[in-house]
Amino acid sequence: MTETQFAYLAGLIDGEGTVGAWRNSRGYYQPQVSITMTHEPTILWLQATFGGNVHMEKGQTDKHKAKWKWQCMSSPIREFLPKALPYMITKHRQAELVLQLLGMRQRGANVGSGLNNVEAQAAICSELKEINRRGVAV
Numbered sequence: 001m002t003e004t005q006f007a008y009l010a011g012l013i014d015g016e017g018t019v020g021a022w023r024n025s026r027g028y029y030q031p032q033v034s035i036t037m038t039h040e041p042t043i044l045w046l047q048a049t050f051g052g053n054v055h056m057e058k059g060q061t062d063k064h065k066a067k068w069k070w071q072c073m074s075s076p077i078r079e080f081l082p083k084a085l086p087y088m089i090t091k092h093r094q095a096e097l098v099l100q101l102l103g104m105r106q107r108g109a110n111v112g113s114g115l116n117n118v119e120a121q122a123a124i125c126s127e128l129k130e131i132n133r134r135g136v137a138v
Contacts, residue, residue, distance in 0.1 A: 010087035019094035020128045029121045031098045034071040043068035051076035
């Protein structure tokens with residue numbers, strides 16, 4: 001992949017994307033990057049280029065276009081996010097936090113099952129949640 005592709009990815013994430021993490025049913029914190037838009041070819045290019053999953057959401061009414069969502073979890077994020085990070089502006093801090101969270105985990109398992117690791121992951125996820133919160137910042 002070229003630097004131009006990573007810069008384009010960064011722009012898409014900044015403008016149309018979400019960078020965050022959530023706690024799954026087993027209690028592990030799961031990093032996630034997603035982009036939602038109505039342009040299906042761009043979403044399919046993201047999947048072909050960077051991996052991940054794609055699904056379509058129907059419009060709320062007949063007047064709304066269908067939305068396409070590209071979503072990636074841990075493994076692909078480890079590969080592309082460090083290379084897109086230098087080009088990110090709006091979601092730069094969220095990307096740093098997700099990379100920090102991934103640094104605490106090995107592929108497929110949490111590193112350090114002790115309380116400190118869980119607390120550190122929870123603190124990162126709390127900051128991500130606050131940054132991503134909708135509404136007017138006070």
